[in-house]
Amino acid sequence: NAGVMQNPRHLVRRRGQEARLRCSPMKGHSHVYWYRQLPEEGLKFMVYLQKENIIDESGMPKERFSAEFPKEGPSILRIQQVVRGDSAAYFCASSPVSYEQYFGPGTRLTVT
Amino acid sequence: KQEVTQIPAALSVPEGENLVLNCSFTDSAIYNLQWFRQDPGKGLTSLLLIQSSQREQTSGRLNASLDKSSGRSTLYIAASQPGDSATYLCAAPERSNFGNEKLTFGTGTRLTIIP
Numbered sequence: 001n002a003g004v005m006q007n008p009r010h011l012v013r014r015r016g017q018e019a020r021l022r023c024s025p026m027k028g029h030s031h032v033y034w035y036r037q038l039p040e041e042g043l044k045f046m047v048y049l050q051k052e053n054i055i056d057e058s059g060m061p062k063e064r065f066s067a068e069f070p071k072e073g074p075s076i077l078r079i080q081q082v083v084r085g086d087s088a089a090y091f092c093a094s095s096p097v098s099y100e101q102y103f104g105p106g107t108r109l110t111v112t
Numbered sequence: 113k114q115e116v117t118q119i120p121a122a123l124s125v126p127e128g129e130n131l132v133l134n135c136s137f138t139d140s141a142i143y144n145l146q147w148f149r150q151d152p153g154k155g156l157t158s159l160l161l162i163q164s165s166q167r168e169q170t171s172g173r174l175n176a177s178l179d180k181s182s183g184r185s186t187l188y189i190a191a192s193q194p195g196d197s198a199t200y201l202c203a204a205p206e207r208s209n210f211g212n213e214k215l216t217f218g219t220g221t222r223l224t225i226i227p
Contacts, residue, residue, distance in 0.1 A: 033215075035217075041219065042116075042217040042218060045216070048210070048212045048214060055210050055212055056209075056210040091156065093215075100158070100161050102158065103157075104155060108153070
């Protein structure tokens with residue numbers, strides 16, 4: 001059973017471009033969480049999704065950020081019009097129920 | 113709102129020593145607590161998950177304890193090795209209004225084992 005997969009592992013975007021981060025949960029897991037780790041800071045919760053539903057987006061910035069977890073395919077975290085402050089490591093985690101979370105290797109976003 | 117604090121922020125010890133990392137949390141109404149390891153530029157590796165009904169959980173040279181009443185957890189590493197050098201993160205769940213548990217992380221303890 002493959003672990004949580006994230007791609008790309010590294011992403012470089014210029015200011016104003018869009019960034020799309022993908023997360024494939026572990027097989028059988030229907031719960032997905034996204035966390036962000038800013039440089040020299042701890043991981044912070046962003047959003048929790050189940051298939052086709054956003055359940056808790058209390059940690060998401062109000063503008064430019066969106067997330068989805070379609071019926072088929074990976075979960076996507078989308079950042080529009082990126083700014084330098086978006087540079088961070090973005091981690092996805094999945095769980096079979098709302099319980100122990102298994103983390104992916106992360107996507108490191110650099111905005112130039 | 114859950115807050116997690118880890119002390120110390122950094123620790124250097126000679127190889128072979130036993131050591132303790134500390135984690136405190138403010139909301140003791142938790143079902144479990146997790147310890148993770150993060151290597152530089154890498155993802156998170158789950159080390160131990162302690163259920164609220166447990167007091168301790170062991171895996172190899174690692175032992176984690178949980179005291180909900182005092183809001184504390186410790187991670188004990190026995191006979192430390194250079195390969196143990198990493199940042200160790202403690203994460204406590206916070207039950208949201210939507211019923212899910214989102215993890216609140218401490219800022220970690222950066223551990224260096226000196227050969």
